[in-house]
Amino acid sequence: MTEPILEVTDLCTHFFTQDGVVKAVDGVSFSLKPGQILGLVGESGSGKTVTGFSLLGLVDPPGRIVSGSVKLAGEDMAKLSQKQLRQLRGRRISMVFQDPMMTLNPVLTVGEQIDLAIRAHNKMNKTQARELATAALTRVGIPDAETRLDSYPHEFSGGMRQRVAVAIAMIHSPDIIVADEPTTALDVSIQAQILHEMRNLARESGTALIWISHDLATVSSLAERLMVMYAGKIVEEGPTAAVLRNPRHPYTQGLLNSLPAMAEPGHPLQQISGSTPSLLALPPGCPFAQRCPNAQSACEEEVPLVQEGESAYRCHFPIGGTA
Amino acid sequence: MLVMSVIVFVGVYAIGNPLEVLIPPDAPQDVRDFIIARFGLDQPLWRQYLTFLVNVLQGDFGYSFVYNIPVLDLILSRLPATLELASFAVLGGAFIGVPLGVYAGYRPNASSSKAIMGLSILGFSVPSFWVGLILILTFAVSLGWLPASGRGDTVEIFGVGWSFLTLNGLSHMLLPGVNLSLFTLAMMIRLARAGTREIMLTDTVKFGRAAGLSESTILLRHVLKLISIPIVTVFGLELGTTLAFAVVTETIFSWPGLGKLIIDSITNLDRPVMVAYLILVALLFVTINLVIDLTYRLLDPRLGGRSA
Numbered sequence: 063m064t065e066p067i068l069e070v071t072d073l074c075t076h077f078f079t080q081d082g083v084v085k086a087v088d089g090v091s092f093s094l095k096p097g098q099i100l101g102l103v104g105e106s107g108s109g110k111t112v113t114g115f116s117l118l119g120l121v122d123p124p125g126r127i128v129s130g131s132v133k134l135a136g137e138d139m140a141k142l143s144q145k146q147l148r149q150l151r152g153r154r155i156s157m158v159f160q161d162p163m164m165t166l167n168p169v170l171t172v173g174e175q176i177d178l179a180i181r182a183h184n185k186m187n188k189t190q191a192r193e194l195a196t197a198a199l200t201r202v203g204i205p206d207a208e209t210r211l212d213s214y215p216h217e218f219s220g221g222m223r224q225r226v227a228v229a230i231a232m233i234h235s236p237d238i239i240v241a242d243e244p245t246t247a248l249d250v251s252i253q254a255q256i257l258h259e260m261r262n263l264a265r266e267s268g269t270a271l272i273w274i275s276h277d278l279a280t281v282s283s284l285a286e287r288l289m290v291m292y293a294g295k296i297v298e299e300g301p302t303a304a305v306l307r308n309p310r311h312p313y314t315q316g317l318l319n320s321l322p323a324m325a326e327p328g329h330p331l332q333q334i335s336g337s338t339p340s341l342l343a344l345p346p347g348c349p350f351a352q353r354c355p356n357a358q359s360a361c362e363e364e365v366p367l368v369q370e371g372e373s374a375y376r377c378h379f380p381i382g383g384t385a
Numbered sequence: 386m387l388v389m390s391v392i393v394f395v396g397v398y399a400i401g402n403p404l405e406v407l408i409p410p411d412a413p414q415d416v417r418d419f420i421i422a423r424f425g426l427d428q429p430l431w432r433q434y435l436t437f438l439v440n441v442l443q444g445d446f447g448y449s450f451v452y453n454i455p456v457l458d459l460i461l462s463r464l465p466a467t468l469e470l471a472s473f474a475v476l477g478g479a480f481i482g483v484p485l486g487v488y489a490g491y492r493p494n495a496s497s498s499k500a501i502m503g504l505s506i507l508g509f510s511v512p513s514f515w516v517g518l519i520l521i522l523t524f525a526v527s528l529g530w531l532p533a534s535g536r537g538d539t540v541e542i543f544g545v546g547w548s549f550l551t552l553n554g555l556s557h558m559l560l561p562g563v564n565l566s567l568f569t570l571a572m573m574i575r576l577a578r579a580g581t582r583e584i585m586l587t588d589t590v591k592f593g594r595a596a597g598l599s600e601s602t603i604l605l606r607h608v609l610k611l612i613s614i615p616i617v618t619v620f621g622l623e624l625g626t627t628l629a630f631a632v633v634t635e636t637i638f639s640w641p642g643l644g645k646l647i648i649d650s651i652t653n654l655d656r657p658v659m660v661a662y663l664i665l666v667a668l669l670f671v672t673i674n675l676v677i678d679l680t681y682r683l684l685d686p687r688l689g690g691r692s693a
Contacts, residue, residue: 118595122586152597165592169610169685178606179596214686230596 065136066093067237067270068117068155073130075109075116084341086112086125088294096237099264099271101285101302103278103317107338109294110274114240117272118157119147135237153183156231160243162223166215172199172226173211179230198229203259221252228260235267242274257284278317282306290314293339293349300373310373310380312354348377356381386667390441393663394434437660446661451653456661460643466536467635467642469549471627473562478569479620486577487604487612493582501574508571517564517637524560532557534639561638565631569623576619580612613684621677629666 075087086109094100104110115121117132119139132139134154139147159165167175176195180186186194192211199207202225215223224244231239241260245253261284264271275281281288282302289299290313298311309315316334318324325331336353345351351361356379365376421427428436440447446456486505489498525533536557549555584590585608593603628643635644643662650658682688 115591120591120594148594148597148599150597151595156597157592157595159588159592159595161588164588167589167593167607167611168687170606171686174606178593178598178602182597182599182602216687227592230592233596 064095067096067135068094069131069133069136070117071131071133073113073116073132074128075112075121075125076128077125079124079342082342084125085294085344086341087116089130090291090294090296091130092289092296092299094238094270094272097264097268097270098287099261099273099285101281101288102272102274102291103276103281103288104291105276105338107341108291109341110276110291111242113291114157114242114272114274117238117240118151118155120151120157149183152179152231152236153234154236155238155240156234156236157240157242158224158227158231158244161247162215162220162227163247165227166223168215171212171214172218176211176226176230176233179233183234194233195229198233199226201263202226202229202232203255204229220248221256224248224252224256225259228256228263232263232267232269236269238270238272239264240272240274243276245280246275246277253280278306279321279323290317293341293344295349295376296367296374297350297377298373298375300370300375304373308382310370310375310382311350311377312356312379312381313350315381316353386664386671389667390438390660390664391434393660393667394437395430441664447657449650449655449658451650451655451658456657459658460646460661460665463641463643463646466640467628467631467644470558470561470565470635470640470642471624471631473549473558474565474631475569475620475624475627477562478566478623479573479616481566482570482573483577483609483616486574487581487608489574490578490581491585491600491604491608493578498578502578505571505574508567508574511567513564513567514633514637516567517561517634520560520564521637531560533560536641561634561640564638565627565634569627572619572623573616576615577612580615581608584608584611610684614681617680617684618677621673625666625670625673628669 070093071091073087073090074085077084077086088109090109090113092100102110102113112121112125116127117139119127119132119142121127127140134150139150142150166172170178173192173195176198177188177191180191180194184191195211196207199210204210204222204225210218215226218226224247228244239260244260245256248256257280260271263269271284273281273285285302287299288302288305289296290305290311291297292313298305298309298314305314306318309318313334316332319332320334322331334353339345339349339352345362346364347362348354348357348365351357354361358379360378363378365378367374367376368380426433437447444457446460448454449456449459452459482505485501489501492498521533524531534557536554549558581604589607589611590603593607631640631642632644632648634640635642636648639645646658647662649655650662
């Protein structure tokens with residue numbers, strides 16, 4: 063078995079707001095092998111994006127990582143200085159964001175932005191950097207890359223812009239890319255393209271991907287393992303096929319049922335009743351209990367993570383019964 | 386510009402009759418009539434305006450009632466003094482204010498940032514004549530380091546004198562320059578801070594950090610360029626305003642610039658000077674705004690100018 067490239071143990075990232083402590087990420091543990099693709103699924107506000115930022119050490123105040131550890135190739139990132147962290151970001155671990163419109167700087171050419179990313183870690187002259195940038199753009203499927211370097215982001219289409227962002231994230235062939243809903247802002251047809259390209263690129267360079275999404279359908283076509291997150295906790299994880307075919311947590315079941323593909327034509331889509339609880343006032347025990355069809359009084363107690371072969375879930379009354 | 390000229394002309398006409406100031410009360414009637422006829426003051430307003438307009442189109446703004454030399458020459462002789470003082474003040478204010486503002490926006494909670502913001506509030510709220518007097522009192526009277534009035538030694542270039550090229554001239558310029566720059570400084574601090582704070586929260590910055598860019602690269606390359614548009618706008622407006630209306634400072638420091646000229650002209654009801662001055666100021670603002678608009682195109686590629 064290969065050593066994991068990333069090991070996250072009991073990560074807790076809390077936001078200290080005026081109204082109280084928001085436990086955005088509350089005891090998340092997982093590990094990632096080199097080249098593996100991990101899907102992280104959950105509703106808005108479930109803590110998946112904050113998990114991503116925590117991995118890069120990019121949590122903005124008032125939030126901070128209060129406990130747990132993130133080990134990149136065995137090295138604890140919490141022990142690194144800001145400067146050392148910066149040297150890891152972009153080189154060993156990088157990130158692609160949801161909306162390329164917001165991430166690229168509208169007043170700098172694409173070439174300048176790639177150039178900045180190159181020189182953040184690599185002292186090289188303008189010509190070399192330009193060659194590398196051209197190669198990077200060509201790799202993500204942008205035609206006529208050399209001339210496109212001098213274009214501004216607004217001269218690209220949405221999909222092309224996201225390709226540029228991907229090129230920037232991949233420029234130093236990092237070990238891990240955290241992809242935070244990188245296709246959500248794009249057309250469906252472009253989504254599939256980007257999805258496949260990122261998978262192929264990851265395969266070529268041996269980069270592991272953490273694919274964050276609220277869209278179970280997209281993630282399941284891509285990821286080898288799935289993690290389902292709810293209210294800051296991982297409620298279920300396992301190999302993608304197992305989770306999809308045999309969900310153990312009622313929340314995962316609910317997500318699956320609400321996929322349009324699962325609905326009978328002419329019948330309304332199923333939905334999970336209620337809404338996500340406020341992270342400021344989480345009920346004791348299972349945070350999903352109030353919305354759960356199977357909830358019983360035992361659900362008000364702390365729920366341990368139950369290991370089951372390669373999978374794990376956090377529920378007292380899993381679908382299909384306890385093992 | 387035409388509308389502007391009408392408004393100015395009629396407005397100045399309404400202020401008062403310059404004859405009361407110009408002609409000694411005991412002058413005989415024939416002298417009175419001669420002067421009135423010579424300046425065309427016996428004509429109805431619309432005819433005066435038409436004559437004026439025709440002359441202006443030929444580059445002739447008329448003669449000053451008081452100095453009896455062509456108005457244009459008068460204004461041009463005063464222009465360099467104001468030009469250099471205002472540029473000194475506005476450039477200085479911008480070059481010091483923008484970095485301070487960016488810093489204050491980058492670390493909004495640091496005590497040094499709060500000190501900077503305090504400074505900018507002072508710059509806004511303390512009246513400039515008071516600051517001017519305090520500056521004179523401190524540096525000219527008590528410490529005796531810097532001269533308090535006049536332009537000092539000048540160097541002739543293009544037939545006009547400039548102070549900023551001599552050490553003595555620069556030392557004369559320092560106090561009024563600092564005085565004049567305070568408002569610009571305060572404005573630039575505020576603008577740069579607001580812009581920086583806003584941009585530091587965007588995904589652009591976060592993406593830059595995720596790519597491993599250093600904080601100084603993010604500030605210098607990303608933030609500075611993104612906040613430049615409002616900064617350039619205000620810079621232009623400030624330059625225009627300072628050029629045209631540095632009245633208070635120029636009066637306090639006896640700086641022989643345009644501000645002093647216009648005040649003197651208003652007191653003396655020197656109509657041609659007032660009219661010409663105000664029209665030039667309008668021209669100045671139009672020009673500055675044009676230059677700003679052209680600069681936008683350079684700064685923000687989204688505003689067209691080049692095709693995809």
